[in-house]
Amino acid sequence: MKKKLVLVESPTKISTIQKILKTLGREDFTVIGTAGHICNLEDNKMGVALKNDVFDATFKPMASKKKIIENIKKQMKYCDEIYICTDDDREGERIAEDLVVFCKIKEYFRITFTEITKSSIKKALIDKVGVRLIDQKTVKAQWTRRVIDRVIGYGLSFPLSKYFKDNNKLTYKEKDGTIKSFEPKGTGRILALALYIICKRQKDIIAYNDSGAVVTDIVIANYNYDGIGFMARGNKLEYKKEYENKRNEVIKKASFKIHRVYSRSIDIVPESPPNALTTLNLYTAVSYLYKLGSKQTEVIMKNLFETGYINYPRTDSLNLSTVAREVIIKYLLATLEDEEKKDVLMTPRVYKEKKGNAQNAHEAIRPSIFSDDETPIEEIISRHPDNIREEWAKNPQCKKFGNHHHLIYSLIWARAICTQLRSSEYDVSKITVKAGDYTFDAKSNNRLYDGWEKYEGNLVLNSTRGIGEEDFKRKRVVIPPTLAINTIIEDVDITFYESNSKSPKRISEGALINTLSGLNVARPSTLHTFASALESKGYIEILQTMLIPTDLGMEVNTVVESELEWLVDEKRAKNFEKTMEQIELGKIEDNHSIILEYWNLVNDFRRNVGYELLE
Structure with missing residues (x-):
């Protein structure tokens, strides 16, 4: 046979x-x-x-x-x-x-x-x-991208080293007294842009440290009405320390004014749960939440996929399959208490996808147990994060699974489950109070209906907010519902609080991924690879997911900015990825003219430094 x-x-x-x-x-x-x-x-x-x-x-x-x-x-x-x-x-x-x-x-x-x-x-x-x-169009797009990356990477590597030597960049002395230069290990299309972003932040930090913090006093009104206290911020009532007398004069005058509600807008808004995780979402969230680098995360995702516990983890799609959505709803209805079943959607939620993205054909990341509508509820329950460790203990392929596997699996589970729960609802009403010539503004932030936030809400919220050092908590603000226009508020305390300018934060792996994604310069599912690539070249150090440029990295970035500015041109980088997608979709056939453009740019630099041209 x-x-x-x-x-x-x-x-x-x-x-x-x-x-x-x-x-x-x-x-x-x-x-x-x-x-x-x-x-x-x-x-x-x-x-x-x-x-x-x-x-x-x-x-x-x-x-x-x-x-x-x-x-x-x-x-x-x-x-x-x-x-x-x-x-x-x-x-x-x-x-x-x-x-x-x-x-x-x-x-x-x-x-x-x-x-x-x-x-x-x-x-x-x-x-x-x-x-x-x-799909030959997809093969053609990959071939084009790979050839251009070789032209840039190989074509600039040796000339860049020559430039460093000729211009005595970052020299050091050998034991015998010989002066030598550190040699850069080349650059790349997205690597140069990623390094530019990291070095720019380093420059911002240095500039801030040189100038020092700026302290501003902001005048506020603490109101109390019907037993409910809330704070309103003074409109254009911000004073630097040298204007302390002016600040005190405003506080004194505002304290003796009648505080009357000038306007109020009632606004109740739904807040949908975030989409199930894309590759970009996952690497960003894990970087912030668990301080895991992209290499560690990639290994864990590979482990979970190859042992059959999650679906394909390289995706830009926001949505789950029709079957997965239906299985999640069935599971929720079978496992929630009767009074909680009202939180489950009867019509599955579908998220709006970005048009023209060739990788939207993949599902968002989810537990693989949600694949078959005939899967028994008991089997789904056995894959719940509370029970999955028992499952892994029985599977020889999961011997090396540890706490981080469980944390990431739990996050994937929570993000998938929440997509099929009802939206929460918030009172975000605004109010303006007038006190003579002064105005004070406040905005409510009061959750009226829990919806999906009742179920792993803090974990899911934290994964979208990019908070690393502490859990994300919304500050609850309640404006008294009985506070109507023209109402006079008698219980008033006018004071101020200090607002200190903060030093720019170092770029983390998650922040770099988000920044590059916002620029739309590469496929989101590939963005997690660039920090480790820069580290391998000695251009940055990674300390607990924070990206710190080395002296060599700073110098390479300086040379790129002055001599190879097209490499850090955000518009060009955006257009490149769009062009690859157009080739993949069959809308561009002539890929050789695209390669020729980069070939000529590389030759311009080689000519300028006196290096032989590409032929």
Whole structure:
């Protein structure tokens, strides 16, 4: 009997997939992991050539992958069907294409897993649901991006070192008295921008420390009406310390004025729960909440995915699948108390996605137990964060799972569950009080209906606010509901509080991810990789997720700002990612002119420093 060959990216998926196939009564599958890409551009060479405005890139099998390729070719002789199950993204599509080319695969089934569960494996490998061909447009986008990154990275590396030597940048003395320069380890398209953001913040901190803090006194009114106290801030009543007399005069005068409600707006607003986690959301939240770096987080996410406890963790999508939403609602209705069931949505909530994002086809990150509407409630309960440790204790593949695995899994669970609970409601009414020529403003912040916030609300809120040192707590402000326009408030205390300017905070890994995401310069699901890349080059140090530029990093940034300003041009970086998406969607066909633009920019710098041009 002929076997079936399954090719996946990660070797650690193999045992999970084979175990599931065995439970399905199928032991005729052989599973091989490629351990990522099998091919790359040549080492120590540009590997990219230009002829008649057309680029050619020399990709070859990596030495470390030759045995894997040989094993695949060997197993192909005993198989009548080949399933290429690399990840459903640009890199996965490129790996699939390289497998076809370098393993000489003539016929194949291209299938992707969004999770490694019994139902998903059955649909993909047994029922062949979702079978397709390799998407050549996605392969083209990955090829273009990889070639441009090689042109920039390799093309600038040696000339940048030459620039440092020629200009005596960051020199140091050897034991024999020889003066040498520190050598930079190149730069990159997004790396340069990330380093610029970190160094700019360092400059802001230095400037603040040189100038010192600014102290401002803000005049406020403490009101009490119907037994409810609230504070209103004086409108344009802020004074620096040198104007202390003016401040005191205002306090004295305002204290003797009649305080009458001038205006009041009643505003009750719903607050929806945040979306289930995207890759960007998760790395940012974990950085702030648990002080975990991107490398640690990536390992944990990989562990949880490859052992079948969460779905595919590389996604930009805000939404869960239709089935997942329905399973969550069914679970909530089965497990909540009767009086709490009113908090569950009867119509599933769907979030508005960003248009034109090719990776929205993936679901948001969630526990994989929400995959099948026939899953017994007892089985779902066994995967609840309160019970999951018992499950892991029984699974040999989870021996190394620790507290951080549990914290991240709990966060994923909470964010997914809350999406199908009713919105909370807040009174955010505003009130203005007039006292002669002075006005005081206050805004209510009073939760009237708990909704989703009753269930893991603090954890979910903290994960969206990016609070690291302490839990995020909303300060509750209640404005008396009986306080109407023209009402005179008699219980008044006019005073002030000091507001000290704060030093700019250092950029954390989470803050860098958020900043780059806000600039929209790269696919959100890739942004967590840049801090560790800068650290490996010696441009920054990472201390408890805080990113501190080294002297070398500061100097490299200075050179880039002055000589390679296009690398830190935010508009150019945004347009680059949009261009890659357009190639992936098939809306741009001529990718060579895009590569040529960067080729010429790199040559401009090489020419300026007296280095041979790329040919």
